[in-house]
Amino acid sequence: MEIFDNLLMGLSIAITPMNLLYLLLGAAIGMMIGAIPGFGPSAGIAILLPVTFSMDPISAVMMLAAIYYGAMYGGTITAILLNTPGDSTTVASTFDGFPLAKQGRAGPALVMQACASFTGGTIGVILITLLAPMFAMVTRSFGPPEFFLLCLMGILTLVALMSGNWILGLVSALIGFALGTVGVDLETGHQRFTFGSTELIGGIHFIPVAIGLFGIGELFHAFYSGAHKSGTGGIVQYQNEERFWPTKKDLRESKFTMPRNAVLGFCIGLIPGAGATIASLMAYSLEKSLSNTPRKFGQGEMRGLTAPESANNAASSGAMVPLLTLGIPGSASTAVLLAAFIMWGLRPGPLLMADNPEFAWGLISSMYLGNMALLVISIFAIPLFVYIIKAPYRILAPLVLVVCVMGTFSVNASMIEVFIMLGAGVIGFLMKRFGFSPAAVVLALVLGPMAEESLRQTLIISRGSFDIFFLRPSSVYIMVFFAAVILSGILLNAYRKKANIQGAQA
Amino acid sequence: MHNAKLKKTGTTLATAIAVAAAGLSLTTSHAMADGWEPEEQLNITIAFGPGGGNDVLSRTLIDILEKYELYPENIVATNRPGGSGAVGWGYVFNQEGNPYHLSTTSGSFIATPLQADTPWDTMSFTHIALMAADDQVLVVNSESDIQDFDDYLEWARENPPAVGGIGSVNNDFIVAQLLSQEAGYDYDYVPFNQQGELTTALLSRSIDAMVATPGSVIGLIESGDFRALAFSGETVPDALEGVPSFAELGYGDAAVAMPRGLIMPPGVPEEAREWWIDTIAQVVETPEWAEYVEANFLTENVQFGDDFTDFLESTINNFETILTETGAI
Numbered sequence: 001m002e003i004f005d006n007l008l009m010g011l012s013i014a015i016t017p018m019n020l021l022y023l024l025l026g027a028a029i030g031m032m033i034g035a036i037p038g039f040g041p042s043a044g045i046a047i048l049l050p051v052t053f054s055m056d057p058i059s060a061v062m063m064l065a066a067i068y069y070g071a072m073y074g075g076t077i078t079a080i081l082l083n084t085p086g087d088s089t090t091v092a093s094t095f096d097g098f099p100l101a102k103q104g105r106a107g108p109a110l111v112m113q114a115c116a117s118f119t120g121g122t123i124g125v126i127l128i129t130l131l132a133p134m135f136a137m138v139t140r141s142f143g144p145p146e147f148f149l150l151c152l153m154g155i156l157t158l159v160a161l162m163s164g165n166w167i168l169g170l171v172s173a174l175i176g177f178a179l180g181t182v183g184v185d186l187e188t189g190h191q192r193f194t195f196g197s198t199e200l201i202g203g204i205h206f207i208p209v210a211i212g213l214f215g216i217g218e219l220f221h222a223f224y225s226g227a228h229k230s231g232t233g234g235i236v237q238y239q240n241e242e243r244f245w246p247t248k249k250d251l252r253e254s255k256f257t258m259p260r261n262a263v264l265g266f267c268i269g270l271i272p273g274a275g276a277t278i279a280s281l282m283a284y285s286l287e288k289s290l291s292n293t294p295r296k297f298g299q300g301e302m303r304g305l306t307a308p309e310s311a312n313n314a315a316s317s318g319a320m321v322p323l324l325t326l327g328i329p330g331s332a333s334t335a336v337l338l339a340a341f342i343m344w345g346l347r348p349g350p351l352l353m354a355d356n357p358e359f360a361w362g363l364i365s366s367m368y369l370g371n372m373a374l375l376v377i378s379i380f381a382i383p384l385f386v387y388i389i390k391a392p393y394r395i396l397a398p399l400v401l402v403v404c405v406m407g408t409f410s411v412n413a414s415m416i417e418v419f420i421m422l423g424a425g426v427i428g429f430l431m432k433r434f435g436f437s438p439a440a441v442v443l444a445l446v447l448g449p450m451a452e453e454s455l456r457q458t459l460i461i462s463r464g465s466f467d468i469f470f471l472r473p474s475s476v477y478i479m480v481f482f483a484a485v486i487l488s489g490i491l492l493n494a495y496r497k498k499a500n501i502q503g504a505q506a
Numbered sequence: 507m508h509n510a511k512l513k514k515t516g517t518t519l520a521t522a523i524a525v526a527a528a529g530l531s532l533t534t535s536h537a538m539a540d541g542w543e544p545e546e547q548l549n550i551t552i553a554f555g556p557g558g559g560n561d562v563l564s565r566t567l568i569d570i571l572e573k574y575e576l577y578p579e580n581i582v583a584t585n586r587p588g589g590s591g592a593v594g595w596g597y598v599f600n601q602e603g604n605p606y607h608l609s610t611t612s613g614s615f616i617a618t619p620l621q622a623d624t625p626w627d628t629m630s631f632t633h634i635a636l637m638a639a640d641d642q643v644l645v646v647n648s649e650s651d652i653q654d655f656d657d658y659l660e661w662a663r664e665n666p667p668a669v670g671g672i673g674s675v676n677n678d679f680i681v682a683q684l685l686s687q688e689a690g691y692d693y694d695y696v697p698f699n700q701q702g703e704l705t706t707a708l709l710s711r712s713i714d715a716m717v718a719t720p721g722s723v724i725g726l727i728e729s730g731d732f733r734a735l736a737f738s739g740e741t742v743p744d745a746l747e748g749v750p751s752f753a754e755l756g757y758g759d760a761a762v763a764m765p766r767g768l769i770m771p772p773g774v775p776e777e778a779r780e781w782w783i784d785t786i787a788q789v790v791e792t793p794e795w796a797e798y799v800e801a802n803f804l805t806e807n808v809q810f811g812d813d814f815t816d817f818l819e820s821t822i823n824n825f826e827t828i829l830t831e832t833g834a835i
Contacts, residue, residue, distance in 0.1 A: 046556025143712025349725015
């Protein structure tokens with residue numbers, strides 16, 4: 001079969017000592033920068049970009065791509081251990097990851113997230129290998145109307161995340177939407193709520209807000225509850241060495257969770273601009289609605305961690321499809337990769353794979369190896385990370401603060417963003433104290449501007465008519481799919497209630 | 507014991523913050539001599555994030571300066587994105603008189619100060635050289651019946667098309683607007699933030715046409731997914747052979763090029779400016795530069811010093827007229 005010939009050819013290119021070395025280097029760097037809050041893969045790739053000028057493009061792309069998906073592995077580490085998502089893609093991983101760590105199950109949580117990341121990444125690459133041209137069709141049918149519907153789905157999944165007080169959750173989401181209105185209005189070019197500040201023209205970035213609300217907020221909360229007074233207790237309790245490996249129950253529970261969310265994540269990753277954040281959110285709410293025990297989500301449910309992790313890694317594979325098959329970047333990281341393609345003298349577009357099969361298939365094959373390498377690196381590195389959180393809180397807390405400040409500063413070299421981050425920290429503490437939802441703020445801040453832009457683009461195109469959503473086949477498919485998901489959720493709930501009542505009567 | 511430990515941690519924290527803050531305020535003393543020669547590290551500010559046009563241009567420039575040993579000292583490039591260039595160029599603006607700061611330009615170098623209340627404007631800086639120009643190409647989806655610009659015009663006059671581009675106060679918009687005015691048709695401009703979303707919108711035929719730099723769509727033109735109708739520059743790149751230029755179609759006035767050039771802070775000594783003009787004259791002669799221009803489908807357009815200033819001035823006038831007419835500024 002042609003695909004296997006291609007794959008073998010790719011492997012023969014990827015498995016040279018030099019290329020393997022670059023691949024491992026990229027994977028390790030990716031994991032490291034992913035673990036630092038704020039310092040994302042796009043910055044990592046950009047910094048290493050000039051180094052690659054003198055390299056063979058195939059080695060270079062293997063390394064840079066490994067940084068990209070390696071960061072997806074690393075980003076969850078702080079989400080689990082410190083409740084600080086390194087990127088918007090790992091916000092959903094804090095929901096159950098941090099509660100798991102608090103229960104003393106940081107080890108199993110980290111191992112399971114590595115497994116979920118591996119499953120997501122690998123299923124993603126398998127789908128690229130087998131069906132990349134077919135999946136490019138998804139990208140080809142996605143315009144602003146479909147993009148808006150997808151954002152709407154993402155926003156509605158917020159509802160599923162608000163397990164506590166839904167009024168406070170709604171208020172939190174509205175705060176996020178409000179923050180999202182700051183900056184230049186794309187359609188008219190007018191400035192909104194920038195108060196003359198040049199730093200705010202580009203809007204309020206979610207990274208300082210997320211790091212502040214979660215990381216710094218958690219820190220304040222720990223001081224408030226007196227964690228610093230305990231001489232030995234870290235942020236989380238972790239003493240029992242035999243708890244490093246996940247139990248059979250963990251594995252059994254996530255058996256279907258990982259592959260199904262990998263497919264979901266991959267499909268969403270195909271859509272330029274939507275990417276891993278929406279994918280991880282939708283995976284979380286899908287898993288929660290499928291579960292027999294939705295109440296356990298948010299309390300340290302393993303599936304609540306493996307679902308978004310599998311999805312965000314698969315989404316990063318999915319984002320390679322439009323890049324390789326159409327030359328379209330779907331995210332900041334793939335945009336830097338695209339710039340690299342051009343610098344190496346390649347011409348991205350539908351002909352890239354046919355004109356440069358060694359390059360494309362070398363890259364695809366290297367992604368199999370890279371994911372394996374990352375799984376191994378993760379398992380070996382986990383004891384080190386766990387060791388960090390065993391440190392007494394009075395040592396750990398200043399370190400966390402420094403990492404948060406440096407991480408925020410490194411994104412745009414902006415002190416204003418550092419102040420936004422610290423301000424968000426105070427608000428994050430108050431929100432946690434009074435039961436608001438910091439996650440809803442961050443996700444509304446990410447999704448709000450996307451939804452606004454795509455809706456306004458849609459309405460310019462349709463000249464103000466909402467009919468456009470019913471006239472485009474792909475819009476209709478999305479709405480039908482969406483309605484089916486909601487309906488099945490309602491029916492499933494009703495069935496369970498009935499079963500519970502009957503169970504109680506019996 | 508505990509106190510000592512705490513103190514130590516406190517110092518580490520303070521140092522770390524100091525290190526972070528130091529990145530903000532790089533102050534350099536500048537010595538000057540007759541027949542100016544650089545004696546200090548060169549700081550290149552990239553007013554946008556990694557991977558964009560300014561980033562690629564800056565890094566290519568550094569590569570050439572280092573390879574041909576044109577700059578004797580160290581070169582450091584820093585990305586200072588934010589506010590469509592307002593933050594990065596604002597930083598360069600504040601280095602008044604310092605000949606060790608350099609930045610690259612793009613369409614936003616003209617659009618941003620018109621749109622936002624920046625303390626600087628395009629003319630505030632010391633203009634070194636225009637090195638190339640970024641032109642635009644009008645494309646449609648190949649599945650449409652439109653075969654050439656005449657078809658497009660005929661159809662557009664009947665059915666005002668939705669034309670996509672990046673940003674609302676940007677070259678894409680200016681070109682789309684000027685073209686519609688010159689050729690006499692109505693249209694709706696659909697602004698996008700990201701190239702990926704814009705290209706996808708045309709692929710999915712959500713929009714009817716788009717204005718883009720050739721580099722961003724050339725792959726799709728070659729594969730036959732998109733059809734190029736017209737090119738705004740004077741000399742059509744080889745890759746777009748057979749596509750008429752705006753001038754050939756009789757709409758030469760609609761062509762507005764994005765300046766890819768070099769600027770320095772305001773009030774840089776004349777000797778330093780001369781030194782840089784001489785140096786850039788050598789840069790644009792290198793094969794690496796020719797490679798960059800070709801790979802990115804730029805139009806060769808080299809103008810030094812005052813000529814570059816004149817070029818910027820006429821581009822500003824073009825922008826200002828259009829943006830005032832449309833009410834964007």
